[in-house]
Amino acid sequence: MNVVIFGATAVGQSLAKWLLSEWHEVSIIDNDNARIQETESNLGSIIVEGDGTHQNILEDAGTSRAEIFIASSESEADNMVACQMAKHLFNVKHTTCMTYSDENKTLFELLGIDSVINVTKTALRAVQETLNVDVILRLMEVPGPTPANLVCINVAQGSEVVGEKISDLQIPDGVSIKMIVRSGAIIEDSIGNATIRAEDQILAIADVINLDQLKELFQ
Amino acid sequence: MTNPEIAKANLKSKRVVVAGCSSYGRSLAITLAKAGNQITIIDKNKSKLDELSQLTDKSNRIIGFVGDATIMTDLIKLDISDVQLFVCTTNSDSTNALAGQKAQQMFGVEDIVCLMSDNSRQKLYESLGIKVINHSQITSESLASICLET
Numbered sequence: 001m002n003v004v005i006f007g008a009t010a011v012g013q014s015l016a017k018w019l020l021s022e023w024h025e026v027s028i029i030d031n032d033n034a035r036i037q038e039t040e041s042n043l044g045s046i047i048v049e050g051d052g053t054h055q056n057i058l059e060d061a062g063t064s065r066a067e068i069f070i071a072s073s074e075s076e077a078d079n080m081v082a083c084q085m086a087k088h089l090f091n092v093k094h095t096t097c098m099t100y101s102d103e104n105k106t107l108f109e110l111l112g113i114d115s116v117i118n119v120t121k122t123a124l125r126a127v128q129e130t131l132n133v134d135v136i137l138r139l140m141e142v143p144g145p146t147p148a149n150l151v152c153i154n155v156a157q158g159s160e161v162v163g164e165k166i167s168d169l170q171i172p173d174g175v176s177i178k179m180i181v182r183s184g185a186i187i188e189d190s191i192g193n194a195t196i197r198a199e200d201q202i203l204a205i206a207d208v209i210n211l212d213q214l215k216e217l218f219q
Numbered sequence: 220m221t222n223p224e225i226a227k228a229n230l231k232s233k234r235v236v237v238a239g240c241s242s243y244g245r246s247l248a249i250t251l252a253k254a255g256n257q258i259t260i261i262d263k264n265k266s267k268l269d270e271l272s273q274l275t276d277k278s279n280r281i282i283g284f285v286g287d288a289t290i291m292t293d294l295i296k297l298d299i300s301d302v303q304l305f306v307c308t309t310n311s312d313s314t315n316a317l318a319g320q321k322a323q324q325m326f327g328v329e330d331i332v333c334l335m336s337d338n339s340r341q342k343l344y345e346s347l348g349i350k351v352i353n354h355s356q357i358t359s360e361s362l363a364s365i366c367l368e369t
Contacts (some may be wrong), residue, residue: 085339
């Protein structure tokens with residue numbers, strides 16, 4: 001696919017890197033010398049130098065051939081203008097706009113921008129997950145016919161499952177418990193016979209749709 | 220009141236918001252107020268608003284508001300839903316487009332005027348129902364015509 005990115009910010013550059021690794025055609029628009037040099041040394045000559053809210057620059061970057069346009073500059077106002085230009089002057093099918101708050105989300109959606117992504121919120125969620133705010137920590141996605149995650153369940157002191165045998169639990173469908181880790185060591189007993197203790201870490205494969213039920217069980 | 224054109228156009232008083240107390244915004248606010256309209260001018264920079272208030276007297280019905288015309292809470296404080304005309308005169312085309320479209324889409328203001336400096340942006344926003352004054356084009360045309368005359 002042809003993708004045009006406006007803004008060689010950290011977000012813009014890492015998107016470009018990933019898209020290039022997937023063999024898509026990518027160009028990035030930016031007019032900041034430091035960012036241009038950084039991008040060229042990391043990703044090669046994919047930079048179009050200039051103002052991404054200007055039609056000629058968008059044209060130079062190949063926006064008329066692009067299936068996807070991503071605005072990831074630091075300015076939400078510039079991102080909006082660039083996405084509107086991509087949409088209305090170049091008929092780009094999918095426009096994505098990065099924002100840093102929810103201030104403009106509703107407006108941008110009303111204006112027909114296809115995806116509005118709040119970068120700040122995404123980062124916040126990621127940090128919350130690593131801080132184990134949740135009982136269940138998603139470790140990775142597992143490829144397969146249904147969307148599933150490898151998860152780590154942190155058994156808290158007051159959890160209702162403490163003292164229970166795994167085989168006596170009503171494990172939701174689509175969840176398979178694989179391993180129990182206690183004080184950093186794997187429990188060697190067969191999984192079904194193991195009795196759960198507080199602060200155990202339980203590794204399981206779980207269909208994404210069953211995560212809420214699983215969370216409830218171990219609460 | 221010196222300009223009869225302006226006087227004629229404003230028989231009825233309008234509530235107008237001017238976003239950006241630049242030299243354009245400032246002189247526009249003064250002109251529209253002299254023609255009998257109620258003007259609120261919004262700028263992030265208080266000193267700009269202070270400069271304006273030194274140029275005008277109290278009879279001029281200009282209210283200065285320190286705030287950001289692209290932020291919902293400030294627009295709510297300004298109570299712009301009954302505003303007839305919203306004019307964006309900051310020095311950034313993108314900021315003008317953002318503030319203008321917010322007033323248009325989120326508050327239903329009908330008449331939006333934005334200052335811009337680029338032909339393609341002018342074309343885009345005119346097609347989206349915004350009146351655009353392309354100041355760089357007007358200036359370069361005036362310059363050219365004067366230079367050609369001399």
